[in-house]
Amino acid sequence: MKPTALLILLIAIYSAECSKILVVFPMPASSHYILGNALARGLAEAGHDVTMISSFEERNPPKNGSYRDVVLTGFLEEKDKNSNFNFFDLESMNPFFNIPFMNFVGNKATSKTLEHPNLKKLLNSNEHFDAVIIEQFNDDALKVLAYHYKAPLILFSTITVNAWVNFLVGNPAPPSYIPEIFLSYTSQMTFRQRLVNWLFFISSELNRQLFFFPAQNKMMKEHFPDAPDLSILNYNASLVLVNSHESINQPVPHVPNMIDIGGFHVSATKELPKDLKDFMDNAKEGVVYFSMGSNIKPSQMSDEKRTAILNALGKIKQKVLWKWNEDTLPGKPSNVRLSKWFPQQDILAHPNTKLFVTHGGLLSTIETIYHGVPILALPIFGDQKMNAARAETNGYGFSLAFSEITEEKLTKYLNLLLNDPQYRDNAKQRSILMHDRPMKPIDLAVYWTEFVIRHKGAPHLRVAGVDLPLYKYLLLDVISFIVLVSAAFIFLIYFIVKKICCGRRKSEDKLKKN
Known part of the structure; x- marks a missing residue:
């Protein structure tokens, strides 16, 4: 084979295997960055071209593939201004207060990310990406990046399967045995705990639909006025990588495009100083x-x-x-x-x-x-x-x-x-x-990311439930129909019985008069 032909063949093979992947973890918290960085490094070490958007900078980038940082400068500095905040004060906080608190944290981080000059520079560079991975942590407006790059959207859940992602992919999560993340409950809940869990579940979802998502949609439209509404982009995830595993978290339902990779960030043991x-x-x-x-x-x-x-x-x-x-x-x-x-x-x-x-x-x-x-x-x-x-x-x-x-x-x-x-x-x-797993969790994350890219978003993994409006998903129309029919039937029976009784009473009164 001629050298030129061999070079073309090698380039073709490399291009087929190497993908450009954007990883977005904007929260200025080291625990979040550790997970995002481990995922980005794993993808780069698998031979991919990875761009990581975060508040931190990798000082020892992986040697395989390609890795670069787009640093959200100023985020950590602003966090340090609030370094005197005493987290011990949060222990006694009512868990329902977490709902507006997370609204504030999420809206602030999302707004500052969309406004950041380093992100705008990347957006204006005419680069393309084959997949966009975004941490699902109250930053839903950032899903517009997948729309912008016309790439499959992959979500990463920093915590276990939870209400922040379940509705987005149509995953069933009965509050009867799946506790909300801010409550100190396990799957074995008392009646009172199930009641509180249900109230928290309803309150959280109403908050998302009535307050949080509209606020996120508004700031998204300010930067991407031609983008579809967030009510469309929010339910367009091809894959959800979940930082959980049955050995750590309780076993819960998963739709086909939810993959557990808990433990993927654990690194090989090094000798101590x-x-x-x-x-x-x-x-x-x-x-x-x-x-x-x-x-x-x-x-x-x-x-x-x-x-x-x-x-x-x-x-x-x-x-x-x-x-x-x-x-x-x-x-x-x-x-x-x-x-x-x-x-x-x-x-x-x-x-x-x-x-x-x-x-x-x-x-x-x-x-x-x-x-x-x-x-x-x-x-x-x-x-x-x-x-x-x-x-x-x-x-x-x-x-x-x-x-x-x-x-x-x-x-x-x-x-x-x-x-x-x-x-x-x-x-x-x-x-x-x-x-005891068939493959390392980081290899699982790499495989499914590549799978989604190979299959153009893998729409065959999408369950029908994600396309249903909430009233259909919860069968509220069916329940309402049954309630109305039952009420009509009861009213009819009542009307018939009343007619019979009234007719009999009139007959008895007539006989008495005679």
């Missing part, structure tokens, strides 16, 4: 790892709670690694080591790690299950309370409300989890379930 490795290797009784995530600043907790935690940690024989956001901690016991950052996944992978004290965030929950480490959850906000409740139900941990922490309660839970092997055994069993 020498000082940390020596600390853990020499911990004869084991190590307790304590982290409240990337948003919560533990130094903002009350003096009372801090003292209770320090006293309880000082009583155990295990060493403690505590992710603490300041340089010093007055009253720190000798068995506690502080740091502003720890390589969490590598610590959880160490055989001497006996317990993870956590806020119950989903990424932390996934990582602790992946490595088979039991947890003591101290949930504060968001889906943390639901994750904590599930850990307790599944027997690999306990949930203790932060407001209820006392030295005695914390000591009791620490001793139970550290000394009773059933919790570690249950965590190990969950880990086995997470690992």
Whole structure:
């Protein structure tokens, strides 16, 4: 074969396998970026040309494929202005207040993303993309990017299957056993919990349809006046990648274009820094790892709670690694080591790690299950309370409300989890379930992304329910018809009985007169 022909053939093969993919994760939160970055890296390492829109910048891009950042500059700086916000105050917030709060967060992030000069520069560059992946997190107006590039829309659900995505793809989600993400319920709900869950479900959906979607549609039209209405774009997803798995979350229905990839962000274990490795290797009784995530600043907790935690940690024989956001901690016991950052996944992978004290965030929950480490959850906000409740139900941990922490309660839970092997055994069993899969979750995400591109949006995966108006989907017209017919039938019976009774009474009155 001539060199020119060979070159053309190689280019054709490469073009057939390499796709241009846009990944959009605008939320200025590291936990969200970790997931978006892991997905973007996985696609790039599979040989694709990936463009990542986010508030962060990748300093070590993957070597295979192609990866570039479109950074939403200023987002993190503005977030830092509110760095004194105390997330501990959210623990006692009524979960229904999350509805308007998420409206505010979503509308603000979406508006600033659409207005950002770096996004506008990309839009004006005349580039094309073969697929657009958008984090489904109260940023529905961004679905217009798939319309703009005439590319299949892929949604990514940062959390488990939830009401934010179910209606968008016609996925059934009965509130009788599927709790809303801001409630601390499991699938086994009492009557009162089912009532609250149903009210939250209805309130959330009414809010989306009457307030949130119209606001998102308005800001979308300001930047893309010729785009179809959001009521059309919102229901045009070819695929939903879900950060969940049966080992982590309760099993729930999935339509064909919903794919679980929970655990895909967990990276290969790396060797710990020498000082940390020596600390853990020499911990004869084991190590307790304590982290409240990337948003919560533990130094903002009350003096009372801090003292209770320090006293309880000082009583155990295990060493403690505590992710603490300041340089010093007055009253720190000798068995506690502080740091502003720890390589969490590598610590959880160490055989001497006996317990993870956590806020119950989903990424932390996934990582602790992946490595088979039991947890003591101290949930504060968001889906943390639901994750904590599930850990307790599944027997690999306990949930203790932060407001209820006392030295005695914390000591009791620490001793139970550290000394009773059933919790570690249950965590190990969950880990086995997470690992027992036909292929790695990141490979699954890559396969289905490529599948959607190959099959031009894969419309054959779309269920009919997504095209039905809500009244048809919920059979409200059928129910109304049955109610009206039943009411008419009852009225007819009543009318007939009344006629007969009235006729008989008139006959009896006539006989009496005669």
